[in-house]
Amino acid sequence: MSRQLLPVLLLLLLLGALSPWGQEQGAESPSEEPPEEEIPKEDGILVLSHHTLGLALREHRGLLVEFYAPWCGHCKALAPEYSKAAALLAAESMAVTLAKVDGPAQPELAEEFGVTEYPTLKFFHHGNRTHPEEYTGPREAEGIVEWLRRRVGPSARRLEDEEGAQALIDAWDLVVIGFFQDLQDEDVATFLALARDALDMTFGLTDRPQLFQQFGLTKDTVVLFKKFDEGRADFPVDEELGLDVGDLSRFLVTHSMHLVTEFNSQTSPKIFAARILNHLLLFLNQSLAAHRELLPGFGEAAPRFRGQVLFVVVDVDADNEHVLQYFGLKAEAAPTLRLVNVETTKKYAPADGDPVTAASVTAFCHAVLSGQVKPYLLSQEVPPDWDQRPVKTLVGKNFEQVAFDETKNVFVKFYAPWCTHCKEMAPAWEALAEKYKDHEDIIIAELDATANELDAFTVHGFPTLKYFPAGPGRKVLEYKSSRDLETLSKFLDNGGELPTEEPPEELAAPSPEPPTNSTVGSKEEL
Template sequence: MLCKRVAFALLAAAAAVAASGDSDVTQLGRDTFEDFMKANELVLAEFYAPWCGHCKALAPEYEAAATSLKEKNIKLAKVDCTEESELCQAYGVEGYPTLKVFRGLDNITPYAGQRKAAGITSYMVKQSLPAVSLLTKDTLEEFKTADNVVLVAYIDADDKESSETFTAVAEKHRDAFLFGSVQDAAVAEAEGVKAPAIVLYKTFDEGKATFTEKFDLETIEKFAKTAATPLIGEVGPETYTDYMTSGVPLAYIFAETAEEREALGAAIKPIAEKHRGVINFATIDAKAFGGHAGNLNLKADKFPAFAIQETAKNLKYPFDQEKEITHDAIAEFVDAFAAGKLEPSIKSEPIPETQEGPVTTIVAKNYEDIVLDDTKDVLVEFYAPWCGHCKALAPKYEELGALYAESEFKDKVVIAKVDATANDVPDEIQGFPTIKLYPAGAKDAPVAYSGSRTVEDFVSFIAEHGKYKAAPEKKEEPAAEESEAAPAASESGGRDEL
């Protein structure tokens, strides 16, 4: 099982909470699990292993969230999967920690929120409310400040079309935002709103944004996504993943002090306003997370610095670090990026003159030629030289490569590897090793590998997901006694992860 990677995993330092009788997190086992879920309307359950580092880091945050949610009667529970393996298997636990939201035993959904106390609390409060809360004059003010971002629709009581559209948006995005509805015309008038309209209330920037276009699901989604993103945000443990998955390019402003970040943010603010919704802008603490500059092809010891990352394609556009960061210089740089006039910076090792051994070496400059060869199934290991798990995998991976190289599938299946710290690749890699299969005829739909790291399991995976169903037989060897080992894990690294 993989101990799942989260952004900033290597930098988030937190001590595990000592077991105590007054914990607000309920420990469950097979004898108590079902009764507890039946007795509580809403429960967040953590499936963990005591040896898992991410579980230990989560523990104090989980405990704090349990305490804050106690008064709302939202329960947090945990299950030790080393003691309750059958129970964890029954609920599809494949990595640690795994968090699931239970509404009884028949309505179970994955937890998709952040792993800090505030994020857990916010997420579970959203889960406890209806998709759209009907608000009155007396409840509106409290609701407007119930979270960092809330959306309130002002709709006439007889406008069923607008109400249904807004409800559809709320059902789809209830994990991200709180949604409320006001049908009282007098309340709308007091807010300076003419129905139908949506007001997004937020605790940052201008405080609110108003939507007055015709209610359409996609248009409302775009409005909410843009208005809910700070004009000049901050890249940190709670925001990194959201920026990376937004599909919007991210402009980083690296600086070592809060004062410098504030000054640069103020200078660049008009540029961010001009490109709002098209490019996100955020500052980043260069003292704490300056190493991430290297992932953007910037020098990690020369700040302040500026770069744009095309998150969808993982392309990097570093601003010349020999130049001063000024409004005019950055405006020209960003305008050129938006107009498609900038060439991305590509970090690549030299293309190997010869491919030695059964595992093909990929670099950025030959990535497309090898990985996107539509006539072959290509299994790629994205590794880091310093990664202990990658080193442990190497002999098995070489054995896998040799197995295919010596088989009838040698011209149809490629076993390959790429140093993802030394080469830019278009894939989102959040931990090492990451292994993906790029099937022939379906290069736009790679399949991530999450099984055990044995030659037999790799072969089964390629046979199941590859075009050619290639499964060469491994030569039988005398069985050797093996000691029981801990489940495999992956190591988090600097590739698009701070």
């Protein structure tokens, strides 16, 4: 090959290796990034999928995500409030966006975030996908917004002068101000963390000496200002141990309650959340002047029991029949007092005829708290025909005599009149009683556990079946197997236990446990 042709050949080789557009053959041309998927919205709420969650986290600094199921009643109830909250957030230009995920339709996301029930809400801050915060706030629009506001902004307002502090106190019924000489102290972090979740109170924070002086303080103190009762309650910070969040929380709950609270649908959640175990209830008819005249004396006794006894007024002329039933009372019994320990459910009543005065109320509370008053048990009257049907009717007043009769084997169903599971097994229980009605040593009975209380034990779920075998010793066996006639009969015929039957080897396999009374129709669920 001549030297003259070599440059030409090299040039041809180079040209052949390149495409007409000057790019290497076989190499992919750089393409533009595909446009990111647009996230659909419904009523101002992002509708997320497995593919769009990452995009939403990149685009939104704060993201509250509701995992819902289309068939979930609680989700349907939340939907209008969630949409309203989205509108409120948009109006405030808050840096938070609401989103939702159809959990059953997006199982990967439900599994990733451990969603086991609906609705479940999780808050993602600054795009952090691995550690979302569980939403623990209210399920109404304003509460949702306030919960979010305290996460993306300060949970307590910084107060710089007397004018700002007084304006805050005047604007709200409940205001909590933390007076700290050093705002870098770890007690301040504890205070702010509590403020994030105490949504029914407004929080302020200051280190200004003039504000310490204005409110008569010389050391770190958390002060609750309120527009009722004594107007103010102080919680000094322990100089050695610091600020304990549990102690402060209990203090705020206790002192944010009115000394006397009227029971109604709005106050009942706060009454039961107050963590005060003893509740003293004054039942009266608010439409009667003579009953209303008892309120001052009742309230006069309350301050000395602050934190020990919660004083509650129940108007028998209002929609409070369920409260009367719980205490076994009729409206005609008013005015009257009852004290209940909500942990033990033990109930106490004053002596018949005691007037409702500051002195009598004080004496009654002292007597109960010191153990001088015995609790009472609810009981219906014994029906005249309690033993005339195959299923015998037991009440509190005849239970001991019948159930612990040493000559009888007694099988008792403890039920609630409104319990669906109890109603479903009623035919089998009636058939069982009919089958054994001629057995002199076997009694089939039932007891309404909502209207009758027992000293021997407490019934925690419905229906509960207990077997009391004949003989000494007050033995009690709980029945937890199937509730059909055949299985119940085998239990009785075998002296209070089910016979063990070996299944054929090829069929032998562990069977699932039957539902226990703690999970079927339990009081906690109902």
